[in-house]
Amino acid sequence: MNNLELKKTANEVRKGIVTAVHSAKAGHPGGSLSAADIYTYLYFEEMNVDPKNPKMEERDRFVLSKGHTAPGLYSTLANRGFFPVEDLKTLRKLGSYLQGHPSMQYIPGVDMSSGSLGQGISAAVGMALGAKMDKKDIRVYTLLGDGEIEEGQVWEASMFAGHRKLDNLVVIVDNNGLQIDGPVSEVCSPYPIDKKFEAFNFHVINVDAHDFDAIRAAFREARETKGMPTAIIAHSLKGKGVSFMEGSVAWHGTAPNDEQYAVAMADLEKISEELNQEVEA
């Protein structure tokens, strides 16, 4: 996909996020929107996956360690063809397979159940290790929140990944700067994030999480990095794409009401129109 196609797709992913959370009347839009470009790049460009065969043995794996941003993952999977986009409206409802947090047992394309922060990265490390043990060319990606990395288990997992030189592992930190109780820098600062991963023997790349040229370059660099895992620190804007959600901690875990939903969708439609007029250079 070229950048324009990626941008258009990411905007559709954002529409799905807002629609799902609005329909559920609950969920986490802020961190889903901030990671939408990363999700899109992973599933439409980077990862070896097959929506028709979600359990394909040789597929690349993705673990959403920051499991509360499931609407972002679900919308990406739906847009990629793993299940109908229409089903996003069943998010969090009784009887729906789209559970509040990712469940590998019920949801096509979900490689690991997650949601309890700090745990997904360990599972991803286990997957990367398993692939190495079997000498399989499988890459493993895991997305963490910048608040999530306050969990000690993240650093247990990072120490192990660095020690074992798991160069088939890419840890992405969605650095949108906000957690439930406020800015990460005020709650319990995880900064400097890049230097911490460097100290745990990772190759570290800082990237603008909304610039597909930069994202593409970062994942290429990760692929070329041998002998150590890669950490991509994705500098993002929480709520990206929806005017009133951008940079606002209030939209970490709140659903828009009908009026707010209309405004959000209008914002995203406007972006669609702009993108439709753009021509890929």
Added chain:
Amino acid sequence: MADVKKIATRESYGNALVELGAEYPNLVVLDADLAAATKTGVFKKAYPERHIDCGIAECNMTGIAAGLATMGKIPFVSSFAMFAAGRAFEQVRNSIGYPHLNVKIGATHAGITVGEDGASHQCNEDIALMRTIPGMVVMCPADDVEAKAAVRAAVEHEGPVYIRFGRAACPVINDRPDYKFEIGKGTVVREGSDVTIVAAGICVGNALEAAEMLAAQGISAEVINICTIKPLDTEIIINSAKKTGRVVTAEEHSVIGGLGSAVCDALCASYPVPVKKIGMQDVFGESGSAAALVEKYKLDGKGICEQVRDFLK
């Protein structure tokens, strides 16, 4: 029973893993810097490429095992019960239990027979914790023979399994040609008519000793060995309760949430009879030799005998 062969079930664990490692190339063993103590060191020696030392980080080890299971491995997570079930409880619950992954947890140094290390390392709560997780099989083998059989059964079972092993050597009581093991099946190891003693782990051998002493006092005790605490063999317990009318449970674990509670749950539901729960009576342990502690907390043959006799008065 002085001339009976004694082996710690943690030794059986390590030996069983070596044996099964040859049959199952996808069996891997994880440790958190305790391979020498959990006795998985023998597996490490036999299959170094399949032994993964995670360092002192049990929560991460549990998650790594979950990830390995999704890749088709059969991971055995090894640590002391305190850390495998206690520290990493939520990881076991959410990363293994909820997705129902094929991870086996080999928890050694359970209960007070840890001995000298004292209360901080004597886990009397692991059965209670593990049996609350949906889909988790919980086993507590009584001796070397049963421990090895339980490890094999765990490998053959698809889904999460927790097995509890002890540090101290205990008598081999199941060494007979017709011995069979099945997950979820208890065994009547001594028939009797006045009282039923349902025991697990080291308390099975001790309950047999107690039954011997009780017989000398004219009391006929039936002893049931329950290795699988979940799913529990309710039928064997209820059938015995129908015969004797009174049940005593004996375990090296808190009387809150362990075998005793599981047996009470089963009896309450369909055949209520008076039950006496022998175990750790809502207290922490302490330092001392395993033998001294088992005697002090009345989990040895004499202690079980006395408590059964008092219960029947």
